[in-house]
């Protein structure tokens with residue numbers, strides 16, 4: 254591993270699907286450190302989920318992949334399927350949007366929590382149950398749920414159980430795909446607080462995919478902004494949200510409701526992201542960018558100091574962002 258503390262290192266990841274005009278992921282670079290929460294944000298269809306799934310080689314059939322992915326130093330794309338299975342059962346775990354889809358409705362929660370640990374790690378029943386109790390406490394639930402069935406519990410409780418289950422193997426990396434989207438706002442906030450406690454207590458690195466910038470700001474240390482399969486900007490959450498440097502980040506922020514001004518009229522981003530049948534030359538955001546110049550259409554900007562924009566050095570987007578909002 255090139256940096257000892259990184260639990261996930263993605264370099265130059267490109268993914269091509271059949272019958273498309275361009276790669277669905279194109280040169281993605283992203284890292285997650287130990288005990289770090291990293292958010293991956295962007296509009297629907299930008300490639301967030303595919304990036305997350307690629308980390309565990311959960312790829313669509315016939316996808317062609319280039320680049321490198323390392324989890325805790327191990328090369329995911331070249332490892333054997335046996336090693337990959339062990340990695341998925343141990344070093345890295347995934348949490349999806351809908352907890353009900355992840356839990357067998359016919360099994361008690363206790364069995365759900367302990368069965369993969371018993372099978373994959375040959376751990377004795379008592380030890381697995383002791384670990385399940387410890388993790389239930391860590392996610393704020395009592396042992397009582399061990400004997401309950403999924404239908405007896407709320408969506409928020411089930412998502413806590415899914416998170417407890419993901420932690421059973423003591424993973425170094427937790428991959429979360431919109432884990433709070435199906436939950437109400439209060440429960441959402443509880444799950445966010447829970448993930449923050451978990452990374453402190455267990456040192457787990459978390460990659461958190463969301464299209465909700467407010468959530469990303471609340472939870473993450475660093476943020477990666479994705480557009481049309483490319484990372485257009487990344488950096489510490491405070492500076493990225495306080496002073497965005499890519500026009501797309503600024504546009505996303507301008508279209509996000511703010512706590513301090515929830516009734517302010519939001520500036521929707523005009524136009525649509527390019528679909529996979531559109532070939533792209535130049536900057537992928539050029540067709541929708543208010544600051545576009547000829548060079549943007551002709552030449553693809555490479556990331557420099559965390560931002561891929563030809564005009565990053567001259568634009569002051571935080572000021573423009575305020576101007577884009579009007580009280581309504």
Ligand SMILES: Nc1ncnc2c1ncn2[C@@H]1O[C@H](COP(=O)(O)OP(=O)(O)OP(=O)(O)O)[C@@H](O)[C@H]1O
Nearest residue numbers: 270277296297298299300301302303304313464529
């Ligand atoms: N298995 C697949 N086969 C074909 N196309 C796919 C497949 N999975 C995803 N895609 C396409 O790849 C693009 C990126 O999808 P992805 O799910 O990664 O986006 P996303 O940013 O996570 O969006 P959302 O927030 O809606 O989940 C989309 O255009 C999607 O239609």
